[in-house]
Amino acid sequence: MEKKHNNGHQHQGKSSERLVEKEKIVASLSIRTGQKVLDAGCGNGYMAVEFAKQVGISGKVYALDPDASAIAWLTEETRGTVIEPFVGDVTQQTKLPPSSIDLIYLSTVLHGFTPAQMQGFVLEAKRLLKPGGTLALVEIKKEETPFGPPQSMRLSAEELESTLGLSSINRVDVGRYFYLQIFQLP
Ligand SMILES: C[S@@+](CC[C@H](N)C(=O)[O-])C[C@H]1O[C@@H](n2cnc3c(N)ncnc32)[C@H](O)[C@@H]1O
Numbered sequence: 001m002e003k004k005h006n007n008g009h010q011h012q013g014k015s016s017e018r019l020v021e022k023e024k025i026v027a028s029l030s031i032r033t034g035q036k037v038l039d040a041g042c043g044n045g046y047m048a049v050e051f052a053k054q055v056g057i058s059g060k061v062y063a064l065d066p067d068a069s070a071i072a073w074l075t076e077e078t079r080g081t082v083i084e085p086f087v088g089d090v091t092q093q094t095k096l097p098p099s100s101i102d103l104i105y106l107s108t109v110l111h112g113f114t115p116a117q118m119q120g121f122v123l124e125a126k127r128l129l130k131p132g133g134t135l136a137l138v139e140i141k142k143e144e145t146p147f148g149p150p151q152s153m154r155l156s157a158e159e160l161e162s163t164l165g166l167s168s169i170n171r172v173d174v175g176r177y178f179y180l181q182i183f184q185l186p
Contacts, residue, residue: 014148016138022050036060038064040105041065041090057082066088099127103136104125112149135183138180157179160181164183
């Protein structure tokens, strides 16, 4: 599926940009100055831009996507900022060092993973997060919606927990059709 954004950039998969409550997401994540954030499956990077405002110039926001054209476009757009876009696959080991990230964020990415990819993702998330680090996942609610993948492909909050083998510390609605689930590593 290809979506043309109002900024002219195209990438695989539909952007949640105009459908989620960005401010509510940011407020729920308590991001601090100087922190390091990974927006995995960043698409056009609209949340990486929000996270960059929170971490400030002493922080860093990595924006990862396998879509090379999305990353090339974002690299141009964010030159000279704390955002570092790069081509990658979060279901495999990335170039980032272990225990280096305070927050990993994925929005409407996980429901497309196979069981093997999900397993690889959990391993990589645990490798990357600092002790006490946060994993934050936005997914489309598993109910009737005017868009999105078939309900059989979606993950309810409970299914997300059991699939990942992690217990969430918070869950909030972030728009009519989306929820944010937050996990904290020990
Ligand atoms: C539906 S789009 C969501 C984009 C953005 N997060 C948003 O909320 O608008 C899904 C994104 O996940 C990316 N993606 C797919 N497989 C991935 C993987 N294995 N690792 C990282 N990103 C992946 C796609 O390239 C696409 O940009």
